[in-house]
Amino acid sequence: MKHVPQSAFDIVAKLRGATRLEDIFLVLNSNGRIFGYDAFVMGHLPLAPTQTLLDCAILSGWPAAWERRYHTERFVHVDPVIRHIRHSVDPFLWREALDAPGRRDGRLVLDEARAFGLAEGFCVPLHHAGGGESGVSFGGERFAPSNDERAALHLIGIYALSAAQAILRRKACADDKRPTAAHLTGREIECLKWSAAGKTAWEISVILSISRRTVEQHLASAGRKLEAVSRVHSVAEALRRGIIS
Amino acid sequence: MFRILSGDIDVSDPDLADRIYKFRHAYFVEYLRWESCRRRDGRECDQFDGPNSIHILGEEGRDILAYARLLPTTRPHLLSHLYPEILQGGAAPTGRRIYEWTRHAIAVQMRESAMATAFSNVVSGAVAYAAEALDLEGLLVQLHPSLIARLIETGWDAEPLALPTKYQGSYLVPVYARLTEQTLLTAQAAFTNWRGARLHVSREFIRTAAADVPTPVLG
Numbered sequence: 001m002k003h004v005p006q007s008a009f010d011i012v013a014k015l016r017g018a019t020r021l022e023d024i025f026l027v028l029n030s031n032g033r034i035f036g037y038d039a040f041v042m043g044h045l046p047l048a049p050t051q052t053l054l055d056c057a058i059l060s061g062w063p064a065a066w067e068r069r070y071h072t073e074r075f076v077h078v079d080p081v082i083r084h085i086r087h088s089v090d091p092f093l094w095r096e097a098l099d100a101p102g103r104r105d106g107r108l109v110l111d112e113a114r115a116f117g118l119a120e121g122f123c124v125p126l127h128h129a130g131g132g133e134s135g136v137s138f139g140g141e142r143f144a145p146s147n148d149e150r151a152a153l154h155l156i157g158i159y160a161l162s163a164a165q166a167i168l169r170r171k172a173c174a175d176d177k178r179p180t181a182a183h184l185t186g187r188e189i190e191c192l193k194w195s196a197a198g199k200t201a202w203e204i205s206v207i208l209s210i211s212r213r214t215v216e217q218h219l220a221s222a223g224r225k226l227e228a229v230s231r232v233h234s235v236a237e238a239l240r241r242g243i244i245s
Numbered sequence: 246m247f248r249i250l251s252g253d254i255d256v257s258d259p260d261l262a263d264r265i266y267k268f269r270h271a272y273f274v275e276y277l278r279w280e281s282c283r284r285r286d287g288r289e290c291d292q293f294d295g296p297n298s299i300h301i302l303g304e305e306g307r308d309i310l311a312y313a314r315l316l317p318t319t320r321p322h323l324l325s326h327l328y329p330e331i332l333q334g335g336a337a338p339t340g341r342r343i344y345e346w347t348r349h350a351i352a353v354q355m356r357e358s359a360m361a362t363a364f365s366n367v368v369s370g371a372v373a374y375a376a377e378a379l380d381l382e383g384l385l386v387q388l389h390p391s392l393i394a395r396l397i398e399t400g401w402d403a404e405p406l407a408l409p410t411k412y413q414g415s416y417l418v419p420v421y422a423r424l425t426e427q428t429l430l431t432a433q434a435a436f437t438n439w440r441g442a443r444l445h446v447s448r449e450f451i452r453t454a455a456a457d458v459p460t461p462v463l464g
Contacts, residue, residue, distance in 0.1 A: 005408050151409050161394065163397075166398070227464060
């Protein structure tokens with residue numbers, strides 16, 4: 001069974017280097033044979049009763065017909081696996097989710113999944129600092145992972161979820177509005193204006209009657225907010241965004 | 246707010262050492278229920294605590310808000326001497342520039358505050374700045390697999406050293422967390438977002454050139 005750990009480490013290395021969700025998808029989609037799964041899905045738990053699979057899924061390798069059925073029937077609110085994610089920090093087999101109290105009514109979801117080639121499955125949950133849960137589920141017709149395979153999928157699942165989270169966070173940051181003049185303080189803008197006019201930090205400290213150290217702090221803070229790498233860059237960015245003219 | 250202390254405090258400041266070991270007992274024994282660490286005198290202290298260990302302490306007045314212990318890997322540490330079996334035959338990097346990050350703990354009032362995540366980010370930042378001051382390449386850490394996500398979120402480059410296994414009933418995985426530019430950028434952001442966040446590093450610990458010490462770190 002030596003090849004399972006090594007495969008797991010190779011896959012984790014690829015996930016650590018993933019810069020797009022497609023990279024993660026390709027890695028998880030192409031390695032099923034090693035561990036015995038046919039399909040996988042990654043998503044976060046529904047945040048509202050109105051949400052369905054399409055709102056929650058981050059990556060789906062589920063058979064398309066099952067996706068449609070799951071979405072139309074709003075199974076994301078009935079699925080015992082989803083409910084079990086809330087209560088478990090450790091990975092579990094889908095059938096273990098049924099053993100938990102009050103989950104028997106969710107059995108119909110797992111029974112229907114069978115018809116789409118997903119008779120058995122294994123889920124790796126992740127609870128996020130600050131709230132919220134997500135998970136990645138691996139499923140298949142004859143999927144019976146050994147202890148080693150489960151340990152490997154546990155590690156792979158965590159890294160896949162972490163990589164996806166990082167990519168989504170970067171996307172969210174990029175989509176945020178750039179800091180406008182309102183995000184820089186009056187003093188920061190003043191210091192930048194004088195810097196743009198060619199004044200040194202010492203000269204600015206005399207002009208504004210504050211210490212040179214304070215001027216440096218204002219310029220450094222402005223630089224951080226503008227994501228600039230140098231004072232010249234700060235001035236250029238501020239000009240570009242119309243914060244100073 | 247944060248400072249680095251050497252294990253010498255057992256001798257040089259026994260009152261502080263006492264408060265630290267009691268803080269650890271409250272967290273690891275009472276809260277996490279690590280029964281094997283329980284001690285009748287209520288001070289959680291093990292065979293790895295000594296003059297070569299390093300304490301990272303986050304305080305507000307006399308209250309300890311956060312704590313972490315770093316152990317040199319050039320001497321016996323948890324992964325080499327307590328539970329080497331979790332490596333399952335794999336190898337772990339060791340050396341002068343690699344320490345082991347252990348006993349990471351946060352006080353209850355910070356864990357349960359609305360700012361819990363922001364504070365947790367600051368603590369990770371303090372560990373990163375400490376590692377930077379000590380001129381470390383990275384830290385060995387053994388943790389629950391789901392906490393790998395937190396390591397990654399706080400900018401560490403986390404490389405697994407073995408598959409997860411069960412240790413005393415919980416999943417544990419050994420990881421090598423490399424200190425990178427991203428770790429320090431994340432630390433900087435966390436410190437910027439927390440009023441008063443500073444790491445005090447006394448001269449004895451600074452191994453990098455003075456010019457390299459980052460701004461929120463005071464010598």
